Amino acid sequence: MAARLKQRGEQLRLGGPPPGRAWCEAWSDAVDEALVALSSSVLDSHRLAVVAVGGYGRRELCPGSDVDLLLLHDRLERQELEFVVRRIVYPLWDAGLTVGYAVRNRREAIGAIDDVDTATSMLELRTVCGDRGLASLVQVEVLRRLRQRPHKFLESLRRADTDRKRKAGDAAEAIEPDLKSGAGGLRDVQSLSWAAAALVGVSGLDPLVPAGYLGATDRPRLVHARERLLAARVALHLEVADRATSTPVKSEVLRLESQDAVAARLGFVDRGEHDLAAHDLMRELILAARVIDHVHRRAWSLIDADLARGARRRRRPTEREHDGFELVDGVLRLPDGLDLGTTELPTRLLAALADTGAVLDRGSAARLRRLVEDGEPGWAWTDTQRERFVRVLWRGGVMVPALAELDDVGLLTAMLPEWEPLRGRPQRNPYHRYALDRHAWHAAANLGDLVRRESWAAEALRRVDDREGLLLGVLLHDVGKAVGEPHSETGVPLARSIATRMGAAASTVELVGRLVRLHLLIPDAARKHDVTDPALARALAAEVGDASTLACLHLLAAADGRATGPTAWSAWTGSLVQTLITKVDAVLDEQDGNGARDLEHEAAVETVREAQRLAPELGAEAAAVREHLALLPTRYARSVSPRAVVRHTLMALLPPGATEVRTRVTPGEDLAAPTGAQGHVDELDVVALDHPGWFAKVAGVVALHGGSILAADAFSREDGLAVDTFRVLPPDGAAGAWWAAVEGDLADAAAGKLAIRARVLRQARASAWRPSPAGDVPTRITATPDPAGRSTSIEVHTMDRVGVLYAIATALAELELDIVVARIQTLGREVVDVFSVRDADGNPLDADHLSELELAVAGAIAELGGN
Template sequence: MTSDHAAGTTAPGPPAATAVAAGLRRRRQELVDAGPPAGRAWCEAWSAEVDDALGRLSAPAVADHRLAVVAVGGYGRRELCPGSDLDLLILHDRLEQPALEHVVRQVVYPLWDAGMAVGYAVRDRREAIGAVDDLDTATAMLDLRTVAGDRGLVQSVHVEVLRRLRQRPHRFLTALRRADDERRRKAGDAAEALEPDLKNGAGGLRDVQSLAWAAAALVGVRGLDALVPAGYLGAADRPRLVHARERLLTARVALHLEAARTAGAALRGKHEVLRLDLQDAVARQLGYEDRDEHSLAAHELLRELFLAARTVDHVHRRAWSLIDADLARGARRRRRPTEREHDDFELVDGVLRLPAAQDLDASGLPGRLFTALADTGAVLDRSSAARLRRHVEDGRPGWHWSDPERDRFVRVLWRGGVMLSALAELDDVGVLTAMLPEWEPLRGRPQRNPYHRYSLDRHAWHAVAALGDLVRRESWAAETLRLVEDREGLLLGVLLHDVGKAVGEPHAQTGVPLARAIATRMGAAPGTIDLVARLVRLHLLLPDAARRRDVTDPELLGELADAVGDRSTLACLHLLAAADGLATGPTAWSPWTASLLHTLITKVSAVLDDQDDAATASDREREAAVATVREAQRLAPELGADAALVREHLALLPTRYARSVSPRAVVRHTLMAAHAPGATEVRTRVTPGEDLAVDDGRVDELDVVALDHPGWFAKVAGVVALHAGSILAADAFSREDGLAVDTFKVRPPEGATGAWWVAVEGDLAEAAAGKLAIRARVLRQARAVTRRSGGGNDVPTTITAQLDGAGRATLVEVRTRDRVGVLYAIATALAELELDIVVARIQTLGREVVDVFSVRDADGRPLDEDHLGELHLAVAGAIEEVAGTT
């Protein structure tokens, strides 16, 4: 409802009104602290308190005038949650403006004084009825309830509103459908999102309310009950829908209560998204308990909510399929004739129904149904869904896997995203778990980390969909698929790659027997089962190496080639990694991570090609370096350098340099290092990124040449952080003449132009000359951001270290909350210990950063135990400082 007055313009009321406001504020806090359990009982208790307060506040007005104070919206339904707005309609019979203003001061102002967010409208009977042309007003008035005053006046408006909607349903239902679609698009899917929107998301509470409102225009009575005899809901749908609604409402109340307690007395503000940092507290409030380390209270809560939201979503979609058909074709009959048949299934009004004579135990029924749903894009009609669900719940399915059934299932999965709704239909009625009982633990299981956007089973579905879409849309994926010898094994490996998460970590190991069991149940060939198991076991191998290791290290490449074994398996792992990353989310997969993986795959493939020649790691390293040297010398004249100077530059650097950088970079560095820089001089050069868009930005390459000392990486990281850029990777090299040659992959902030790099390079020069207080500036900026964002420390800091594969350096991995200056803090701590950063890989995963450094001590050796202890202390302390906790 719209408000005629701003909430901050309250005027002092008479003593009675002041007492009512104080009492309402006190009673609200009592309910927050020790009221009924979260759920409908709490809402009704709070609604009753507000009813009582409004009755007292409006008593003088309703005694003197013909008017009514009306609850609308959620308050009208008695679903007033702790953080809900209070929506009111003051309905009158031709009162003058001065009298109305006095009523508003009497009724609404004290509610503001009580700290409530009040939206109100003041209308006479004609205005109220005319306002139903606005969708928000119409839906609010469908839930109206008289709190005080003339009930006859309210009833006459309610009857006329229903009559008008029933006379002109098309306009209202079309607007409601459009608003539903837009709301669901913006809020996302409550049935699978890590942080579900309990009210507005697809499958949320608003979907239930939408169906109740639609009933008013369809049958002239608001509510779910009216939709059952009208045929829009099945008799079995209503109890399922009500149960799901109550679960969602209970969680919403608990969320509001937790947000209120966290914020103290303040209850204003929208709290519809169950944020990650509130999930544990909400779960405890609702009585969930940790069963073990793999079944935490918050996991159980989210799983119930996901499954409840799926029920709401399915019932909502089925009902609206029929409503849409009526909008397009006029009033519906009890049973429309079949428009056409699809594989003996009947298609009518956009829904697929099983013929009455269909034998539910017929061989191949699940696969035929899956195919038909994917072919038509339809949903199951309510009676067919109810029949199938009862059949599954009775434990009578006689279905079994056969080669044709498995082939059909796999062919549909290969279609990509178009099969997702069909798969969801099978899941909703229990067909999927009837065919694959081992799948049940995955259903609705949350993945509570900041970069997974889907629940466990939906993540698997989306990974398969991504695979199918990739091989049709991306030329590299189509070429890679040609190398795959067992495509069924690849697809099943993608579907089952994360099944171990339902059992426990490390899921790449725990998932192997479960994946074997599922593939065996499906009747896959022994070779396919072995491939599926191998893909599950190795699915993290290449992505982890690309993000954490030096992808040019020949020892690493040999190790990976031995683990993978052949080019077909390598191709499978490449496609699996891409599909897995795309299904995980943009923080886990981007063109930058794709490019890292592609580079690694290319080099491992070359090793596999060379294995028949018994080439050693040293041979491969030497060959790669020689190729770079030759190409750099060839390019030198073209780029303004002398070939002899290129050779001298290369001779001063380790072999790793020649196999790590491009020939063009070799020439650039040669020119930058042609003359020795001064003691405080830094030389920089920026090469714009090509085809490496990340989100809406890009990745540029920054070359830095200066006299070598351990603090250079930290200074560059600090300056880039001050300018709101991000370092994604770095390679550092030391020449024998004491010159440092470093290359950084940098993502500028969105919208940055060439002027941004000019400013960065200028500050780097100031930093090199000791004229820029980097540490003080970074800390000030970090603390300013922390104050604006409210801080938060929901991501713990962990620091781990191990030898690299070749035993030549120590790999240090730091996981912590993403915040301004964290990379600078880590690099400064490493510099304090005089460690040489050889390679760095920087990744942001949601709220978490995962920074991996390959480091050596001042003598060029891996770190010993004492040094590692000091490293932990230094890095942890630096992160605490930049977080503003010390």
């Protein structure tokens, strides 16, 4: 029987129904048939019911699902029960299935419902074979007890929902959604079905409609969304099984590397460069998960109100009125006589929802949805409508749920048809946590929250001439992604069109377009170039044009970065952007006639002054500090802190030997963590005789010990000393002994006593890295000139693996290139390394040099294996 069941599973996997409910039911039927055959001899002599529970009970058995069984008996002895388990369960294990089972008599089964997981599984009993009356008695009694004590069960179910979502995340927004357990996932639908058992005495979605917890239109929307997620879950299980083994494998998270294959299994096809099959799949799943999440939250708001009152919900008089809307128990209702075609209804409703934090009444939502679907609702943008919309957006995070309510019934796209392509559009990269439309909402919310909570943002806002233009620019900064790249260019006409539709002034429309075009200017420059370079500040000032626009771009960068995610914005990223903004602002101030300023000289003088003041406190002489600074380029004095100047002075007091390296580690609690870093980031200072390849040696040693370099600044003194600073993320659990080992190996590397290259290659090839089933991240190398014309920015995208930074740095050293600044990011399985480099003569790279650089870097990475 085990072989036959395994063969049937293989047939379904290779040529069964399309992924979805039909596949699940076919597989459930196959397991049913096996259980009937396995149980036949047992049932002849024992009063027993073989009962399917959970997903198997619902006949939603996915390829990798557990087969959950309840073996329900009537006073069988232990020896008899052991025989039953061997006869029924063991063959299923032999067939490669994951089987969860419980053996209980009727009293034990009923008594187990104090555990919420057991109780919910008992609500979906389905007798496969045996004594059906026995199972029916248990189910009837379980329902009776839950109906008698609904509060305890519902509160337990509510807590379980909250815990599950906290662990699994948001299926409606995550780039890698948990289809089963995430917020908006399949478990949310099941949770509502289980809640019905305690609320009305019968589990399922249908009983919730006449009881008032689901609207008549909610149920079909919920079912349609559930079926889309179920089909994706089946396709995912099949895909993972094909990659791993012929035995189905359980997987609930739709990873980036599986999305193309799952899309293909579900019939999606690429329709163009910006309309890929996986994008269409993920958009469908995001929108489906939003429906589930929205209906689930609205239903639970009613359930929670009933729990608080201790009685079932019935029609009640209005508790209070808000701007003409009725507010009852956290639910906002449109009065029956309200004219839904009133011009300014959408923004009045948005404001009311934001003010109260309420959800929209299901009947009101259905009325609005019908009006939108019928077309021509009569709404239009007026000055009052636009101003109210902008005011709500300025309120920050409280406006996001309010916008979601309007989005769910179609009001947003009815008012702004250009918004439709943004809805649910996935951003399939490790940077972004939200789909395109929700990213825009959260960016606008961040702006409102920033200017209220952070003093620098409030100060920046005071310098903005057109606050409406700023907020609309933040909301619309990424609209071009729905059209194509580069989105900072494609988005300009679309953003201007939306602002114009809203009735914004011509100057506001112009500012919105300018902000969309320039929104990446400052953060990209901060990430790729030396932010302390005055020439860079002057080049950017020419692009920005005026102080008000600069303040807008600063606020936009912070709001956008924080909405994107921790890999795109951190305290360290913010400090880089702030430094650059300060430099650009000084240039604009100079251009406004406030006097020419030598920014480079000012920064250097201040550092020199402070370093000399600190010198005695830190054990150095002021004269030694001055001598040290005199041997370094001005860039050094404006790039490092006064304390670092003194540290370096002490390290360089005596000339090091030809093979000597001096190191010093500053613990991470004193430092700001760079982009994407988790844990303490330590600062490693290195002083040694300068020669090509020092950066690579440090990178290699750190990699051999499991650490990661996140940023670096390199300087050369006139006397031939290299003074380099590295920001290093040690491995988890590393302590002082880890740094001692690193420093010891650095000394050996300097003396030529460590085979770094051979060790890195051996470790890289022996590491746990494996090619992704969806294909490797291809190595891409791009070069852009420094806006100041002093260096060349080299950006390397490649697969993360042991030694990749060492390989790149070695290639740069082979070409006698000077690394001025380095910024390193790890984004999932991809790394993005940016180097500001100059040739041996201190100049930017020419075309021939760039060609050789690409060849050298690609070759060095290929040696590690993978691409």
